[in-house]
Amino acid sequence: MTSTTNTSTTTTDAPCPWWCERPAGHGWEDDVIGESAVERGHEHLVGKVGHRLRSIAVDVSGCERAVLYPNGQVGDVIGFVEPPAVNLYGDHPEPMTAGEARELATVLLAAADLLDRVVAGR
Numbered sequence: 001m002t003s004t005t006n007t008s009t010t011t012t013d014a015p016c017p018w019w020c021e022r023p024a025g026h027g028w029e030d031d032v033i034g035e036s037a038v039e040r041g042h043e044h045l046v047g048k049v050g051h052r053l054r055s056i057a058v059d060v061s062g063c064e065r066a067v068l069y070p071n072g073q074v075g076d077v078i079g080f081v082e083p084p085a086v087n088l089y090g091d092h093p094e095p096m097t098a099g100e101a102r103e104l105a106t107v108l109l110a111a112a113d114l115l116d117r118v119v120a121g122r
């Protein structure tokens with residue numbers, strides 16, 4: 001989501017992909033400046049690995065875009081501008097023990113399996 005600014009969140013009838021865990025009808029979140037479009041992110045948290053003062057969250061998420069008309073109406077969904085992918089959030093550059101690395105690897109493998117199913121459409 002580049003060159004965006006937050007706008008009021010509105011609900012939508014546009015369906016989420018099957019893998020999105022956010023509430024049904026979650027709205028368009030960001031106006032895309034100069035693009036006459038709005039975007040919303042779909043996400044599925046796969047797991048969190050937490051140790052000491054740091055934690056790492058792993059999800060599969062992607063960003064979808066739709067047409068925004070000058071009157072503020074949201075039109076057709078254009079598609080994903082950020083295709084679904086495995087994303088890590090948190091303090092991952094910190095050194096890990098072998099156990100922490102294995103735990104993170106387990107969560108990453110689960111995320112990879114989910115992404116395979118997302119890409120395959122099932």
Ligand SMILES: [Zn+2]
Nearest residue numbers: 016020022042
């Ligand atoms: Zn969604």
